Amino acid sequence: MTESLRPILAILVSAVAIPVILSLKGRPNVREGVTLFVAFAKFAIIASMVPGVLNGTEYEFVIGQFATGIELAFNVDPLGLLFGLLASLLWIVTSFYSIGYMRGLDEHAQTRYFASFAASLASAIGVAFASNLLTLFVCYELLTVSTYPLVTHDETDEARAAGRKYLAYTFGGGVAVLGGTVLVFVLAGTTAFTPGGLEGLATADPTLARAAFALLAAGFGVKAALMPVHSWLPDAMVAPTPVSGLLHAVAVVKSGVFGIARVVLDVYGTGTMEQLGVGLPLAAIAAFTLLTASIIALRQDNLKRRLAYSTISQLSYIVLGLGLLHGQALTGGLLHIPAHAFMKLTLFFCAGAIHVETHTDDISDMAGIGRRMPLTMAAFAVAAAGMAGIPLVAGFVSKWYLVIGALSLDGGLVFAAALLVSGVLNIAYFWPIVYQAYFESPESHDEKPLLEGPFGGRSDLRADGGDTHDADSHADGDDTPKPEHVDHLGKHHEDHEHHGGPPEGGWDDRGWRGGESTWFMLGPILTAATLSLLLGTVPYTAVFLRIVDTIVGNLPGVVA
Amino acid sequence: MIEQIPVLLVVLPIVGGAVPLVASLVSDRAGWPVATLTLIGQVGLAGLLAWSVSTSGTVSYAVGGFAAPYGIELVVDGLSGAVALLVAVVSLGVLAYARQAGPHSGPFYGLYLLLVAGLTGMTVTGDVFNLYVFLEITGLAAYGLVASGRDASAAVAALKYLIIGTVGASLYLLGIGYLLAATGTLNMADLATKIGEMAAYDSTLVLTAFGLMIGGLTVKVALFPLHTWQPDAYANAPDTVSAFISALVSTVSAYALARLLFSVFTVEFLSAVPVARWALVGLACVSIIAGSALAVSQDSVQRMLAYSSVSQFGLVVAGFAIATPLAVVGATVHLLGHAVMKGGLFAATGIIERKTGATTVNGYAGMGSRVPLSAFSFAVLSLAMVGVPPAVGFVGKWYIVLGAVNAENWAVVAVLLASTLLTLAYFARLVERLYFAEATIHAEEPVPEDAPVTDGSGQAVSFGMIAVVVLAAVLAVALTAAVPELQAMLEDTLPPLLNQ
């Protein structure tokens, strides 16, 4: 434990930037310069702690003991570093992409957008470095508040409805977390994270301890989009694509997963979890979610919604790994945090680039788009392969550990099977996109295996809980405006009105040299894709696996 | 010197209040400066007192040299010291708002200072009948202030407030009669020992006294279903007055309720008569839920805020009624925090109305860009009220929940946690409209005819008004840092009351 200013600096550097960004409303270039500078500074600060943490040093900063039980303190341990490093690294990439995306669409309220983004990152790093459950809760709630303006960014009815849903779900989860935190505090007398779990909980009344775990898991499960509290996530896809990419595939949803990881590893500890018998239900919910979400993803024609369901599914891989409570499963689950982040960010960036360049949002309109955007679709293909667990891409490594971990357990066969089936489903919903992009043209493409009909029962119900009317409005696109939105917002130009799909005469050929889009967008796409390849080929050199090994190695009673 | 401060705190505003009243025969311009000078003195004295209490314990003063229990005693411990300081600071702050917004008359400032005197008196007194007198002084001044709006609807609201308020105070007086019959004394400390000694805790006499006194005060606190005066009074009073009384009047009444619980009836009574505690906790929980439900269904923002008070005071009273040390600290934090937040919110609605004419939830649509600072402060205060950490609204709730869990009151814990979502339900739609909706009122449109009371002081908004709102927003977050200090102060003085 070393007293250090670095944890708090890493948080504050983007918090301080908020007023600066707000004050630079009239000078967008300087404003974006500030964002980029802060993003690099944040990453540099966090990266500077990596060697120390790998050698067993922990950096600590205590703001103050806020009376009974309320201590605001930050502590960089391997688990926190994993999340913090990931979020800050990807913020740099996303910042570049945001600039390209927002300017490409000539979006309104860009100052608010960048300010909220900085606030979100400050909170996310706060979540990562929080050294006790209460500090984590504080940052977790601030993260909700600071991402709300991003979800409602469009200011359409749909965006507002999504924003309301987002607030209701996440604050509801927040309340559960608060209740759980209070219970833990009362039972154990502290909420400070301790590898291996708090002693007080192991000896506490098991019913109350289970209740506290249920509250915490349910609360964090909202942001981790566990079923049945997942439905805010697809709706939140109305947000601009960089938001969907960084926040709704990395920072926000992973803060939920991260919360569960903290609870499992550092509050209860794997030993107490096993004793209480709460790991298995968690794993079962995760397994159910990852299968169901994969199936629902097959039914989505809107690309971003399909990605959202894919996110729901992939997040449950992580939770599953945590719920299994054993060495390699834990390693796999934790490694899937960065692995999924790189891959899903790539996919979202691709979706956004397609949207900006061609205003196409629906998969059925994307036949032959490989001619128009070859590099983008190549990156998409790489990331999609990783999602399915094809070797050489990041997803393979983490899934490998997960499956091995599951198989090494009694009765883990079910979970291993669920993982493999989900992998197949991943291929089923990603491959058609890639295939039709390169090997078909708009005029001659087959119907893809998109499940159109209802699974059974009434036809106006949808499996994801929405109704068909809902589907229409979503299918119409998130950022592609409906005609009635165009006028009163006045932000979409006339030439943006067309609803996507190939122009007449098919996609034009832009070649492989980046003529398809601006490098502000292509750069981040290729960077993210490269990162997922790096993590898939040299996971140790890419640091993240080493951090994960350190985390798992530090846990008492767990054989890495 | 320190011993005299409690009585000075009451005398100073009364004397100060007489000056503008007399001076108004000649000129109305003396009011503001005199009030400001008086209240600066008041803040200084209250600060000194609070500091003295936190360093060297309870301060008491026998009025007129008659020793307790025969004479009137003024007692200031951690709880009352904190509330007295709050009264002084908030009234000085609202004065900055009143300079531009005010009614600008000598009598207004006279009443204003009289209200400060009444509130401070309620806070520092150690005598139940003296409390009644200050309760009525507070009431009288508040009725007058509510009616000081130019529109006659303010008078209707004030009369309604007066009638209901008087019934409440009269019930309290009747309760004093019962206590007097039971024990023959009026001094709080004396009562605390004699109840239980001279009359059993569960005797009809004591129970009736408890019911009448607490019932009377819940009218003043405006717990559901005795809250009906509040929305009218808050919505029709001039903005300055709304901000002032919403911040302080119910707050000090809730303090008085706590004082009765801990210093007169004591926690032993609550343990000996569980039904009394359950009744109070139940009332508080109903208030939390019903107040929120009513707030959600309001169209006028100010009425919504008034119903929000009903709900938030449910939270405070629940904390006091649970009566574990942590819950009491939480209730006190929430009491003080709510005063700052609600006062700030009302002040912000005043500014938004002046600048844009918006008074309804729908009218607030798109106003975020028209009144950026006030709207932003409004949003921050709303979130603080919802209990988003690290604002003070969260800290209070944390302690109350912690206290409830310690007391193993699971139903209460559930209601307390749900209150976050209920509060969110009515604040989120306002914040959403402020920033993410199409404006329904446009700059060039005249103020709609049905816009509520304006007091004719012009639509200008001064720097002072905005500063007050921004300061309230900053305090709503910054007060969190003062909580440890407050907790230490309460823990030094409350254990004898809490019997631990």
Next chain:
Amino acid sequence: MLELLNSHYNYFAVMVLLGIGLYMLIESRNLVKKVIGMNIFQTGIFLFFITLAFRAGGNPPIIKEGGGPYVSPLPHVLILTAIVVGVSLTAVALALIIRIYTEYGTLDEDKLKQLYYD
């Protein structure tokens, strides 16, 4: 029952006054009558205090030679204060009523409600 009435008649009188006052306060539509009801209600409470001080065979509490038992002076003092408070309240209430009457031209609560909410 009669015996109780005989020995505690003062409390019954108080109850009756409180009841009448409260009834007028709630039920009467006329604002002035409401205020009168409020006064009756308070008077009931005042009487309660005063009769509380009574002591059979007690003298007025003025200390002189051979004073003997005194009635309690405290409730008298309290009620003196409470009466002053009551008078002030009535004055404020009447002032408000005059204001309402000049503006709306009615003292009827129902009519006022219509005017008030329009």
